[in-house]
Amino acid sequence: MNLTRTQMLTTLAQAQTPVEQEYNDLELEVSGTLPPALNGVLFRNGPGRFERGGVRYGHAFDGDGHICRFQFDNGRVYYRNRFVRTRAYLAEERAGRMLWRGFGTQKPGGLPANLLRLRFKNAANTSIIMHAGRLLALWEGGAPHRLDPVTLATLGEEDFDGQLRNRFDPLSRWSSPLLPFSAHPSIDAVSGELINFGLVLGRPSRLILYRVDAEGRMATPAVHQLDRFSFVHQIAVTDRWVCALLPYADFDIPRALLGLRSPAASLKLDTERPMQALLIPRDGGPSRLIETGVPGFVFHIAQALDTEDGGLSLHVVRYPSFPALGDVEQFFTEVERSDGLPRLEQLRIDPNGDRSTLNRCSETGFELPTSTPGRIGAPQRPIYGIATPPERRLPFFSALSRFEIDTGELTQRDLGRDLPGEPIPTAPTADSEDWLLALVYRSAEQRSDLLVLNATDLSTQATIHLPHRVPLGFHGCWVPESSAA
Numbered sequence: 001m002n003l004t005r006t007q008m009l010t011t012l013a014q015a016q017t018p019v020e021q022e023y024n025d026l027e028l029e030v031s032g033t034l035p036p037a038l039n040g041v042l043f044r045n046g047p048g049r050f051e052r053g054g055v056r057y058g059h060a061f062d063g064d065g066h067i068c069r070f071q072f073d074n075g076r077v078y079y080r081n082r083f084v085r086t087r088a089y090l091a092e093e094r095a096g097r098m099l100w101r102g103f104g105t106q107k108p109g110g111l112p113a114n115l116l117r118l119r120f121k122n123a124a125n126t127s128i129i130m131h132a133g134r135l136l137a138l139w140e141g142g143a144p145h146r147l148d149p150v151t152l153a154t155l156g157e158e159d160f161d162g163q164l165r166n167r168f169d170p171l172s173r174w175s176s177p178l179l180p181f182s183a184h185p186s187i188d189a190v191s192g193e194l195i196n197f198g199l200v201l202g203r204p205s206r207l208i209l210y211r212v213d214a215e216g217r218m219a220t221p222a223v224h225q226l227d228r229f230s231f232v233h234q235i236a237v238t239d240r241w242v243c244a245l246l247p248y249a250d251f252d253i254p255r256a257l258l259g260l261r262s263p264a265a266s267l268k269l270d271t272e273r274p275m276q277a278l279l280i281p282r283d284g285g286p287s288r289l290i291e292t293g294v295p296g297f298v299f300h301i302a303q304a305l306d307t308e309d310g311g312l313s314l315h316v317v318r319y320p321s322f323p324a325l326g327d328v329e330q331f332f333t334e335v336e337r338s339d340g341l342p343r344l345e346q347l348r349i350d351p352n353g354d355r356s357t358l359n360r361c362s363e364t365g366f367e368l369p370t371s372t373p374g375r376i377g378a379p380q381r382p383i384y385g386i387a388t389p390p391e392r393r394l395p396f397f398s399a400l401s402r403f404e405i406d407t408g409e410l411t412q413r414d415l416g417r418d419l420p421g422e423p424i425p426t427a428p429t430a431d432s433e434d435w436l437l438a439l440v441y442r443s444a445e446q447r448s449d450l451l452v453l454n455a456t457d458l459s460t461q462a463t464i465h466l467p468h469r470v471p472l473g474f475h476g477c478w479v480p481e482s483s484a485a
């Protein structure tokens with residue numbers, strides 16, 4: 001479908017307007033036929049509010065976390081949505097104005113309002129997981145928020161029996177009493193073990209590794225000191241390795257601390273310099289730092305596994321340059337000028353060498369990759385995601401995509417002027433029938449639907465109609481009935 005730049009920008013702006021109503025177990029209208037075996041709950045997180053007291057947040061990543069809950073119950077679907085009631089959210093709700101700085105947002109009032117304000121708002125807006133009976137809303141700069149899986153009531157910050165308590169220097173403890181827990185844990189679908197990380201910035205910067213067993217017990221976190229500051233959104237976990245791709249980044253700590261600039265504006269990534277790969281053996285032993293020779297930036301790692309020759313194979317979504325994510329218009333312009341679309345690529349790393357190989361999986365833009373849950377390091381499965389249609393060189397992700405790793409086959413379905421979110425697979429195992437659940441923003445109606453898609457050909461099996469608009473968001477999870485609370 002041919003769309004003008006103005007049409008695309010208008011659609012994106014209209015999609016990013018605040019959620020105004022919270023619904024309670026509203027039965028939704030369904031078109032088509034829901035798969036009879038599809039019983040369980042879909043949770044999905046994303047920013048739902050973009051301003052406070054008439055002042056717009058400075059960055060899309062600062063929107064307040066808003067959870068959607070869809071309960072699939074023998075052919076019926078019930079909907080509930082709630083903002084995550086973080087401490088900051090509640091205080092700002094009471095005050096009717098912005099009280100916290102965010103990742104890309106300065107408080108109104110200039111320097112006096114931001115000077116030495118070191119505690120940033122935990123937006124709780126990036127992802128949501130169910131693990132060991134805990135439903136957790138995640139944000140990579142802080143601790144998880146635990147929610148009631150039925151009512152979505154916010155129960156408070158989860159510190160894993162004190163294991164997330166920050167025991168570093170006083171400045172670090174003051175700015176962040178609990179350690180950060182990233183929004184992309186790897187969960188082994190067979191053993192139930194969860195592996196995650198947090199990045200603590202400072203001098204030195206540290207990467208903290210967390211292991212949580214199937215019963216929810218966190219082991220003492222492992223601390224890995226970094227040679228320099230970096231910025232990591234997701235790590236790869238295989239049977240043998242934990243791998244973090246480290247871009248060269250510079251962070252103007254004094255200016256951010258003094259309140260002169262937001263953290264986003266203080267962050268500079270040198271994406272022309274090749275990334276390094278930090279490889280940490282899972283069974284202990286010293287870590288290694290590998291020169292990949294690959295420039296750019298990676299938010300998301302779709303799949304990772306060990307190869308027979310002793311290497312690692314990662315399917316990553318790589319940006320040739322770091323995108324201007326705070327401003328949609330600027331993002332469009334920069335991508336158009338530099339062909340900076342994120343693409344799905346296979347990165348092979350040799351732990352004993354200093355060069356990696358990179359193969360492009362598709363020419364189209366690709367983001368929010370997902371796969372059916374499996375064992376960590378398991379053989380490869382199809383990768384789903386949102387995509388740009390082949391004829392478009394702008395970051396307007398109106399298509400859904402499926403990439404078959406074994407054959408290289410790419411299936412795409414363009415939704416025209418409508419915008420899908422992350423497609424979330426539902427099958428409990430890799431070999432049973434799979435469905436994808438994806439929210440889609442209907443631009444003509446300025447409303448959202450939830451699509452139930454055939455995971456093989458991306459055709460629509462059923463459409464679930466929402467009464468309102470859900471802004472474009474990030475990540476979610478499917479909890480089958482057998483493991484739902």
Ligand SMILES: [Fe+2]
Nearest residue numbers: 183233300474
């Ligand atoms: Fe993410």
